[in-house]
Amino acid sequence: MNADDATLAARVVVSDDRAAFGELVRRHQSAVRRFLRSLTHGDTGLADDLAQDTFVQAYRGLARFRGEAAFSSWLLGIAYNHWRNARRRERAVPLEPAHLDALEPTPSAAPGSDLQQDLAAALGRLEPDEQTALHLCYQQGLSHGEAAAVLGRPVGTVKTHLARGKEKLRHLLASWNPQT
Amino acid sequence: MEPSNVKPDSRSDDPVEAWLRAGTDAPPLPDAGFSQRVLSALPPPSDRRRAASLRLALCLSGAVAGALIAGLGGLALDELPARLGAFGSALAEIPVRLATPASAFALALTAASLAYVYRRELGLRLPH
Numbered sequence: 608m609n610a611d612d613a614t615l616a617a618r619v620v621v622s623d624d625r626a627a628f629g630e631l632v633r634r635h636q637s638a639v640r641r642f643l644r645s646l647t648h649g650d651t652g653l654a655d656d657l658a659q660d661t662f663v664q665a666y667r668g669l670a671r672f673r674g675e676a677a678f679s680s681w682l683l684g685i686a687y688n689h690w691r692n693a694r695r696r697e698r699a700v701p702l703e704p705a706h707l708d709a710l711e712p713t714p715s716a717a718p719g720s721d722l723q724q725d726l727a728a729a730l731g732r733l734e735p736d737e738q739t740a741l742h743l744c745y746q747q748g749l750s751h752g753e754a755a756a757v758l759g760r761p762v763g764t765v766k767t768h769l770a771r772g773k774e775k776l777r778h779l780l781a782s783w784n785p786q787t
Numbered sequence: 788m789e790p791s792n793v794k795p796d797s798r799s800d801d802p803v804e805a806w807l808r809a810g811t812d813a814p815p816l817p818d819a820g821f822s823q824r825v826l827s828a829l830p831p832p833s834d835r836r837r838a839a840s841l842r843l844a845l846c847l848s849g850a851v852a853g854a855l856i857a858g859l860g861g862l863a864l865d866e867l868p869a870r871l872g873a874f875g876s877a878l879a880e881i882p883v884r885l886a887t888p889a890s891a892f893a894l895a896l897t898a899a900s901l902a903y904v905y906r907r908e909l910g911l912r913l914p915h
Contacts, residue, residue: 658821723806
């Protein structure tokens, strides 16, 4: 199925095409699940539950997708709101770095790499907003504006989170940087 | 001022940015039945169609009611009993009132707006 996301979404809205929605899920499941794993500090079970709820919520609200933003950004925005609501409602989502040791780490680009392990640990020591902004801009490849839309924050705030997060990482990973 | 559609510069010499970007090379997470679980969790098709039909019916009813009230020239509470008594005769006058260019234009505008907002739902009922 080679149709673009907006075409598939229109098929779902117009004729409740479940195959088209299945294709959208297959295309975007990795990005959404990876984003939620980042938010839940690698709790894959919780992240997948939230991801499933995200897609169901997206299905229910698909008529509101007007195509102004990329479908992936729209989905990540739903995922972020869903995670935030779940955290507020149940207070069950681990947020503190202390939980890191007990949870499965998010797979890195190069499993077994010491740098990637240190980077994952350092990311866990950042404020959630900083960590989320870095994940969206550097690992999901979103622009500052797209990340701001996902998080529901001004672009300037996202840039501030990015700058602070990178500065902290630079400090935490100083031993890996020959320039320091 | 930097525009908001800027992506972090992939040519940056900043090692922190390079380390962060290394994560984008990771292979996609395997689906492993995830999509199927999502599809199983979707609401039954009938609920969605019923909700869309109900929304359309409510909207059209509201539009018709609004047009009727507008056609009667507006209602004040103290005039309500008298207006209700004259409702039958007023109904007969509606086609005459609607025959004015301004009314026809207003109705056409309303219909066009509704058709635009509900174009996807209306597509269900139109041949492709």
